[in-house]
Amino acid sequence: MTQELLDTVLALRVGRPLVVAIDGPSGSGKSSVSKEVARRLHLAYLDTGAMYRALTWFCVTSGIDLSDAAAVEQAARDLVLDVSTTPLEEYVRVDGTDVTDAIREPVISAAVSAVATTLGARTELIRRQRALIEKHHRRMVVEGRDITTVVAPGAEVRMLLTASEEARLRRRGIQLGGTQNTEQLAAQVTLRDAKDSTVVNFTQAADGVVTLDSSELDFAKTVDAALVIVTKVLNRD
Numbered sequence: 482m483t484q485e486l487l488d489t490v491l492a493l494r495v496g497r498p499l500v501v502a503i504d505g506p507s508g509s510g511k512s513s514v515s516k517e518v519a520r521r522l523h524l525a526y527l528d529t530g531a532m533y534r535a536l537t538w539f540c541v542t543s544g545i546d547l548s549d550a551a552a553v554e555q556a557a558r559d560l561v562l563d564v565s566t567t568p569l570e571e572y573v574r575v576d577g578t579d580v581t582d583a584i585r586e587p588v589i590s591a592a593v594s595a596v597a598t599t600l601g602a603r604t605e606l607i608r609r610q611r612a613l614i615e616k617h618h619r620r621m622v623v624e625g626r627d628i629t630t631v632v633a634p635g636a637e638v639r640m641l642l643t644a645s646e647e648a649r650l651r652r653r654g655i656q657l658g659g660t661q662n663t664e665q666l667a668a669q670v671t672l673r674d675a676k677d678s679t680v681v682n683f684t685q686a687a688d689g690v691v692t693l694d695s696s697e698l699d700f701a702k703t704v705d706a707a708l709v710i711v712t713k714v715l716n717r718d
């Protein structure tokens with residue numbers, strides 16, 4: 482889709498809310514695709530998974546027992562978090578410490594589901610996510626697991642980005658530079674999704690949510706397909 486065509490459609494939305502909510506399983510391409518979609522649409526961008534990861538990093542480094550729900554919930558309230566909201570720059574800071582890379586380490590990936598399935602912690606992070614959307618005048622691409630259903634069910638565009646398990650494992654393997662064996666990859670992708678699915682449904686599209694299956698699409702084609710979905714919805718309004 483040409484930028485010129487996109488800009489013509491966007492010109493009609495200037496100053497009006499445009500929340501693009503994107504959910505999906507691990508390795509489906511949420512972060513990379515959403516970031517590019519935000520760039521093309523000139524919107525802010527929020528990676529909610531980075532917030533769960535940052536809270537996990539904070540709990541782990543503070544020695545908080547992740548099975549202690551009350552302690553994790555309190556940590557969510559105490560967390561001093563600064564997360565980037567532009568697709569042009571990626572940073573995550575916890576109390577001034579740059580944790581952008583640290584939160585992607587396998588040790589955090591292995592622990593994050595324990596935090597993400599603590600309902601009190603979710604309540605606090607969801608509150609912060611909604612506040613960030615408001616702060617950006619509801620002009621934002623927001624990606625995660627429960628954005629289309631819980632965080633922003635009223636989003637102008639709601640999308641479920643999926644891909645076959647085989648494609649997701651392959652992509653994650655390449656992304657991690659071939660450092661992980663099959664078992665380690667499965668633990669970080671398939672098993673994590675299974676744990677996360679106990680509190681949020683990101684495998685089936687809710688009513689009004691458009692499914693985009695990227696299994697057979699490369700990155701550029703997936704971005705294009707996402708932008709087509711956005712323009713279709715906007716042309717309908």
Ligand SMILES: Nc1ncnc2c1ncn2[C@@H]1O[C@H](COP(=O)(O)OP(=O)(O)O)[C@@H](O)[C@H]1O
Nearest residue numbers: 507508509510511512513652656698699700703
């Ligand atoms: N359609 C696609 N085809 C091939 N690779 C892709 C596609 N979409 C994303 N990727 C790559 O797959 C990896 C995982 O994508 P990512 O955006 O981190 O997924 P998620 O946020 O859903 O876990 C990244 O290296 C990304 O560049």
Ligand SMILES: Nc1ccn([C@H]2C[C@H](O)[C@@H](COP(=O)(O)OP(=O)(O)O)O2)c(=O)n1
Nearest residue numbers: 507508529530531533593597625626627677
């Ligand atoms: N809105 C969200 C976003 C992420 N999570 C959880 C689920 C995931 O295990 C972690 C990390 O999310 P992230 O999007 O970084 O996961 P990926 O590694 O990209 O698959 O947070 C969630 O429960 N709700």
